[in-house]
Amino acid sequence: MNKIAALNELTNSETLSVGQVLAVKGEVKAPTVSETPKETKPVAEEKTEATVNTNASTYKVNAGDTLAVIASQFGTTTSKLVALNNLSNANSLTVGQTLKVKGSVPAPTVTAPKPTQTVATQTPSTQTVAKPSVSASTHTVKSGDSLGKIASQYGVSVSYLVNRNNLSNANDLSVGQVLQLKGAASSSVTPKPTTPKPTTPTTTYKPSKPSAPSTSGLSFNTLFSFAQQFSGTPYVWGGTTPSGFDCSGFTQYVYGNSGVSLNRTAGDQMNQSTKISEGQAKPGDLVFFSYNGGSSIDHVGIYMGNGQMINAQNNGVKIDNIHGNGWGEFLVGFGTVGNFN
Numbered sequence: 001m002n003k004i005a006a007l008n009e010l011t012n013s014e015t016l017s018v019g020q021v022l023a024v025k026g027e028v029k030a031p032t033v034s035e036t037p038k039e040t041k042p043v044a045e046e047k048t049e050a051t052v053n054t055n056a057s058t059y060k061v062n063a064g065d066t067l068a069v070i071a072s073q074f075g076t077t078t079s080k081l082v083a084l085n086n087l088s089n090a091n092s093l094t095v096g097q098t099l100k101v102k103g104s105v106p107a108p109t110v111t112a113p114k115p116t117q118t119v120a121t122q123t124p125s126t127q128t129v130a131k132p133s134v135s136a137s138t139h140t141v142k143s144g145d146s147l148g149k150i151a152s153q154y155g156v157s158v159s160y161l162v163n164r165n166n167l168s169n170a171n172d173l174s175v176g177q178v179l180q181l182k183g184a185a186s187s188s189v190t191p192k193p194t195t196p197k198p199t200t201p202t203t204t205y206k207p208s209k210p211s212a213p214s215t216s217g218l219s220f221n222t223l224f225s226f227a228q229q230f231s232g233t234p235y236v237w238g239g240t241t242p243s244g245f246d247c248s249g250f251t252q253y254v255y256g257n258s259g260v261s262l263n264r265t266a267g268d269q270m271n272q273s274t275k276i277s278e279g280q281a282k283p284g285d286l287v288f289f290s291y292n293g294g295s296s297i298d299h300v301g302i303y304m305g306n307g308q309m310i311n312a313q314n315n316g317v318k319i320d321n322i323h324g325n326g327w328g329e330f331l332v333g334f335g336t337v338g339n340f341n
Contacts, residue, residue: 057102061093074101141177148237152314154181155326158237159298160291218258220284220340227254227302227310233317240264247299250312251286254302260338266300273335281305284340287322289330303334 004010007023016022052059052073059070067090071078078090083105093099139150147167151158161167165179227250236244240253248269252262263272270288281287287309289299301311301320310319322331 057100059099059101061095061097061099063095065093065095067091067093070099070101076101080105137181139179139181141173141175141179143175145173145175147171147173150179156181157291157298157314159296163292163296218260218284218338218340223254223258223284223302223340224304224310226257227317230254230317231310231319233312235312235314235316239312245312245317247301247312250317251300251302255337258338262337265297267297269300269337270297270333270335273337276334276336278334281334281336282340284336284338286335286337287331288333288335289327290332291330294332297332299330 004022004024007026054074067078067081071081081099082090084100084103147158147161151161161179230242233242234244237246239245240249248264248266251269252264255262262269269286273286281303283303283305285303287301287303288297290296291298301309303309307321307323308319309322320327
C-alpha cells in the first residue's frame with residue numbers, strides 16, 4: 001500500500017476519489033531532497049577612514065576628532081594648534097570647524113608699561129632736579145653745554161671748574177674741550193655750592209674795615225630771622241636782591257639789614273673781617289671756603305653755631321653743615337664783623 005501511495009505520490013493513503021486512476025506498477029521515484037540553504041553570514045561593514053592630506057595647511061574637524069589625534073596626523077603639537085587657532089583650551093573643538101595646522105605661531109603682543117614720570121620737588125621759586133650719578137675725572141664739552149650745567153651735573157662749583165682748568169672766565173668753553181673734574185660725585189653726596197665770580201668787574205678799591213655799629217644793637221636772632229625768611233630763594237650769579245642771591249650778595253644784604261656794611265665779594269668780605277679761629281667763632285660771624293687751597297675765597301656763609309651756617313648756594317638759600325660732604329674739605333676760616341648777642 002505504501003508503494004502504491006509512493007507511485008501515485010499520495011499524501012494520505014486513506015484519501016481516494018471515484019474514477020481516480022492509480023498506477024500499480026513501476027519504479028518508485030526517489031524522494032526529492034530539498035537542499036538546506038547555506039547560512040549566509042553577514043559581512044561586517046568595513047569602516048573606511050578618510051584619507052588625510054598631511055600637506056594641507058588647514059583641517060576640518062570630524063566627529064570623534066581630538067586635538068591630540070589631529071596634531072599626531074600633521075606632525076605637530078597640541079600646544080601649537082592651540083596657539084595657531086587662538087583656542088581657549090585643547091578641548092574647544094566643534095565638528096566642521098576649520099583648523100590651521102601649519103604656519104608660524106604669532107608672537108604674543110606685549111604692552112610696554114608707560115614710563116613713570118618723576119616730578120622734581122620745587123622750592124617756592126625754583127625747581128630742584130635730581131643730579132645723575134656720575135663717576136668721571138674728565139668731561140668733554142658738547143654743544144649746548146655751559147659751565148653752570150656741567151658744575152651742577154658733577155656736583156662741583158663753577159669757580160672750581162674755572163680755576164681747575166685755567167679758564168679766563170665761565171664762558172670760556174668750546175665744543176670738544178676736555179675739562180678736568182675733581183674725583184667722582186654721586187647723588188648721595190651733598191653737591192658743592194656753585195659760587196661763580198660776578199660778571200661785574202672786580203672792585204679795585206682797598207677793602208676797609210666796617211664802621212663798628214653799636215654793640216647793643218646787634219642781635220643774632222634778628223639777623224638770623226631776617227636771613228631765614230629767604231630760604232629757598234634761588235641762586236643767581238651776581239644776585240644781590242631777594243629775587244636771587246649769590247653767596248656774598250646774600251651776606252651783604254642780610255648784614256646790611258642789621259646796620260653792618262659788607263663789601264661785595266666773598267674775598268673782600270674775608271679781608272674786611274677780623275680773622276678768628278673756629279673755636280672763637282660764634283653765631284653772627286662769617287665762615288669762608290676756597291676750592292683751590294686758599295688761592296681765592298670762593299664762598300661765604302653766615303655762621304649759626306654748632307657747625308651750621310645759612311648760605312646762598314647752587315640749590316638756593318638753605319642751612320648746611322660746614323663740615324658735611326662738599327663743605328668740610330674746602331673750609332678755610334672764620335671772620336667777625338660785629339659783636340652779635
